[in-house]
Amino acid sequence: MVVHEEGEIMQTEQDPTMELSKVSMDLTVLHCPLCLRPLTPPVYECKGGHLACADCRVECPENQRQCQKCERGGGFDVRNMMVDSVLSSVRVECPHEGCGLYVTYHKLADHQSVCLLAPCKCPVPVCGYEGPPPVLYHHISTTHPMPVHRIQYGKVLQLQVPLSEPRLLLFAEEDRHAFFLVGGVLDIRAPIAMSVVCIRAGASPLPHYVAKLWANGPPGEPKGTTDAVKVEMEVTSSKDPGDIDVQELTFLTVPPKLMAGAKLVSLHIQIDKLTS
Template sequence: MEQSAGQRSSVATNATVDLEVLDCTVCCHPLKPPVLQCGVGHVICSPCHGKLPDKNRCHLCAMDTEYKRCFAVEQIVRSILVPCRNAGYGCDAQTAYHDSDRHEDECPHAPCFCPEPGCGFAGATTSLLAHFTRGHGWPPAMEFRRATAFDLQVQEGKRVLRDVDGGHLFLFDVAPAGPAGLAGAVLLLEPHAGAKPRFECRVAFHCRATGWRQSSEFSVRSTALSGGSLPADCYAFVVPRVAHPPATASIIVSVREVSKKRQRNGDIRQHLKSRVNFDSWGLFLAPITSNVYTLIRTIKYRLKIKPIS
């Protein structure tokens, strides 16, 4: 039984298409409406046509011509749908070929990667969290609210912090830093890392035994951990070994979202700016770390102290 043209148009059929034929012959990007063609039929995208030095001469065959809209090609490029490359991670979206890059740049199912050496696991952030706890025995995610300070035990290893206000996942990692003590990192796990930081973090540490006070503020870096490991320069603060023997320390952490106004004004700190405050003679009982910045501040403080006559 024959089908009418209207009936055939509603039937989905799998077909093999060389997608290069749907690319502009000038910029080689996917054609998207409006599409123009010369009198012979050579097509070009509208932005490239606007850049031609001679708009009345074909860019391929050099024939004198008048470019006109090619509605047939426009209908074809609208109708060809391609699956998202993140289909294996749960995305079932199908978008027009010319719009696939935009979708994949924003796809919420794009994967993040496990930072454990030799693991190679990749998945959406929801599956990544389950993988951390079940596959590697990480502690359960610690939940927190933005701009609300919370206590966190400083122990070597990795754990996940979950923002209950937006569901974002943060990776908190502590690694040995030699004589300096312990180095810490806070990273935002997301598949599409932006150029501008979206969050800022403040970490405060106080040792009553020695009077040592220290606080650090830094922009939280976004990463998908695509290399399968933490970036080498991700460690943003140091917890010094101020007790002998070294004891498990507790720090106060606060994470807040960067306001749009501060982003516009460019007032976001891209690099670590540590402010170390010393308020008593007790700090001299603590070992001076190998951190050059801390050493300089300590020397400046000593020079300001005058002996009692």
Template sequence: MSSSTPQKRVSTPENGHGGKRPRALASPDGGVKQERRGQAEASQGGEGEGAVVAVQAMDDPQISVRISVARLHCNACLVPLKPPTFKCEAGHVVCSTCRGRHGQGCAGAGAYAACVELDDIVRDAKVPCAYEEYGCTSWVVYHKVVDHHRTCRWGPCFCPDSSCELYASPARLAEHFAAHHAWPVAKIAYGKPCKLAVPGPQGRQVLVGEGDGCVFLVSPCALGAATAVSLVCVRAGGDAVAGAPQFRCKLWVEVEGNKENLALVTSMVASSNLSGGFVAAEQGMFLAVPPELLHDESGEAPALMVRIDRAGAAAAAASARSPSATPPSKLPKRLQ
């Protein structure tokens, strides 16, 4: 293989030191054993013969290495290898999918042997997330990199303001929205309504989900004499992200002194990386707030109520973690 072969920085096995290099790595020819023996001797503490020796458990030490990308890819389909792996008689390593059809141009493809040792390597080999510069500190198993990037909450998005060119993670965008655009930022508990002011023509509201830090942007746009209010989840990849957490929301506006009139919409929450700016009314679901509620004769200011619920796999995972923590609904009975 030529010297121009791409290289990957790989960490193996499981990282347990948070980036701090174990002392044992300085002596690869037995340093781990020496350190453990030293801990055992120290633990005796001179307490005499027959003392119980407590050996402190150590996590597996870590090293960072550079390795040819080709070493971690199937020789047939060229995708990253994942266990189980196999080697043909000619020495080509292939994935389980290609084992039965790795014959073209290979005279040694008649028989295969399992690569148990290589399985251990591809199972544990990790690389830093591509979004490391945006805040992600994860080391990802190499053959799972694509899946991780699809759902990584640090995937960068755009500031929707046309005068701003910031490109950052949703978490950093939320800080930016508050510091540079003075948009109100509030935490929201899933399954519970949150009361907001109905945003004006240029008003924005930023919501951050408790527990997972998902960022939601509430923005208005004119709809004739009415106001259209939309809510999107700020996420890299937008709605094309498979396996990402899904949400549904209820948006409604009512006036305290006017219980007869109500504007309500319930829908799945769309996702956007905001590359096209603010979401317009024609781009997805929105709540149409009629002028009768915006300028109610009672003089009471209308309130925008927002309730976001986890949906699909996200809801199942939350339920599994806390099956009895589902809060009672605070929606008016007519909205449930």
């Protein structure tokens, strides 16, 4: 059995020198009694054996660095190597359905913030449904009238997006990620604004995604020419794409003159997957 550097247990051939077992325990005993967060090595103790995490040992005000449980006080000056070993060996299963990874307990919150199966919210207003991205894609495509299109990384997808409802879902089968195309128009004289959000844990690491969006206007003069607008953006990730701060997004803006009275935006979109 091999332990990944981030704490996940990868199911491979078991190391014969390791003795593994499943146990039930009150995980709060692995929390710092001062800040109440999971203890992270290095852990220190006072002369009475009471514990404190390294952050509390350093960051607490001077008058709180003395153990409050000991009659004579005393600082947390001795590192407890045995507790460090226990903390590094205790692993719990990620609670996200379908994940199945076992993570070092004090790293669980970090893993959950980037887990590919972290529950995400449906972008349809007042829906309230939450589920991992692949399940969320199925929910949207079967429950809501929102258009759903399949997209391949590195290839151009041409869409006719109605001004009345400039929102749709893009689904990439390669890695089962879903992208939410969000747009809007304030009034007939305002530009149409469109952006792309990847529906996944907001702190997810690689891969990153870059989207290219462009829209063409009607044929102009001289014959064969046309006006166009184009933008390239790094795709923002969010577990709640329907409530994302627009200040975090880059938008393609299509001026009304490019529409020439049409009720549809002729949109081209290409999403590139970056693994480094």
